[in-house]
Amino acid sequence: MNLEGKQQIWKDYQKEIADDRYFYARSCIRQTFFPGSEWAYLDIMKNKLAKDVIDDPRHTTCTGIGYHSDIVPAETIMTVVARHFALMTEAGYENMTPSCITSFGIYTEILETWHHHPEVEEKIREFLWKATKREFKKPRNLAHTSDIIYKFRNEIAAQAKYKLVDVHTGRPLRGVDHIGCHYSKMFPTKGIGGAEFPAVLSGMIYAWGGDVIDYPERRHCCGFGFRQYLVMANRGYSVANSKKKFESMQPYEPDFIVANCPGCAMFMDKWQYTISEMEGTTYGQDGYGIPVLTYEELTALVLGYDPWEIGLQMHQVSVEPLLDKMGISYNPEAKFKNIRGEDIGVPKCPTYLRV
Amino acid sequence: MNCGVCTAICPAAEFYNYDPRVIVETVQRGNEEEIEELLKSDTIWYCGECMSCKTRCPRCNTPGLVIMALRKISQELGYFVYSEKGRQQYALKHVIGESILKRGYCVTPDLVKPEMHPEQGPVWEWIYEHLDDVYERTHSNYRQPGAGALREVDSESMDELRKIFDVTGGTEFLEKIDSCSQHVADKEKIDLEEAYFLKTYMENSGRHQ
CATH class of the missing domain: 1.20.1050.140 (Glutathione S-transferase Yfyf (Class Pi); Chain A, domain 2)
Known part of the structure; x- marks a missing residue:
């Protein structure tokens, strides 16, 4: 296929995004x-x-x-x-x-x-x-x-304080992107890259120095399923779908997962804990989980925001392994303090998942 | 069209004894008795509405939307209470429906009670015990007037939201779920908002895979 033909096809996978207001x-x-x-x-x-x-x-x-x-x-x-x-x-x-x-x-x-x-x-x-x-x-x-962040990803890269690169080895960090079913499965022309070529989050990762893992279950649902999670009796559906994704991505040793949908981000964070309690299985390195970020959190880290100010202490899977790889300086003592620096206790430790 | 690509891609078909191809085929056959049986069954409640079927159908059909239509009819006719999974509509109405009309949000932090959500883990338990501190730290406006995450929705906006439910049939629909569920709870001689809720929220006969 000639270049012009390829460009024409790719145009079908773009969308118009407003500049401002x-x-x-x-x-x-x-x-x-x-x-x-x-x-x-x-x-x-x-x-x-x-x-x-x-x-x-x-x-x-x-x-x-x-x-x-x-x-x-x-x-x-x-x-x-x-x-x-x-x-x-x-x-x-x-x-x-x-x-x-x-x-x-x-x-x-x-x-x-x-x-x-x-x-x-x-x-x-x-x-x-x-x-x-x-x-x-x-x-x-x-x-x-996320479309807006994608649109301005290069402007963000120009202001970046940290890159998606392992500061110890110089290796680009490997990210798993999860764009969420309702972003483009229903109306593929309304999402960047459609349902086949998820580009909205991978475009951010590449622009900020990282690499993207294209694993077999990349497009599979996180398992929310609405009533399948919201009703306690149905949650097996939900965790089974996330487990399928974790097992598919783990061999590629992801450094992080970034999600488009807030539900997906929450499930992929929390189900790693649940699976560890159910089966003793963990998916990250050295007993940790794979850190799961929202795209806003990823953007904010690249721009140098304080991890605790953007709420990374609210994640069940510890984000510190990723922060260390990116060379981000943070105060471990401040993680679970309130805004006045007062002690409000710390979460209990899971049985198997290292935190 | 009967290729079954929707079933091949369906996360629900992988987990439950469920086949969207068969459902669409049943609807297309138009046999009233078969459709009534479907509306009273667990089967129509297995779908997760991810709509992966929409992407993959070679003819751009959406079995997930057919399911949504069947679920609506099942509730309008009161057939949902005939199945274990259908009766869960009361739990959803009780948790999500009431939250929408009371607070203006589908979900709020205080709804995610750790005892009902053990999968959320110890960090959520810590957040739940320190809601004000944690949300203040993360720049939220938890249950306060004005803008910001988790703000209290003002009373005029809440009135408009409730009026929209009244005018569009949303209130009537929720009341239908309530009245059919009340009927079952009465027959079982249990309290609707406590025992019946917990039963529909937690009961799993294990006969679905």
């Missing part, structure tokens, strides 16, 4: 398990990249976890999302950037549904007016917050 929609899961990631994202956008991002406190959940647990009807979630569009419109913004992959998938699904069925959009406009007396314009651009 973003309406930010928070994530229920990310703010619960990785609140420091949301803070770091906004700080990086405003203070490192000089971008305009509005964080309107009046937006609520999109109800996505309820929708995919089948307790929230389609008309309801569409109208809740329409309210978010109304808040964006009222604030004078046109670019919607949800922090959650479930939300991103839902926003995409809704806009696609309205595109093909304008009568549904009309009905939702009526519902929104009846419930809130609000009106909205559809976003001109929809991008997940």
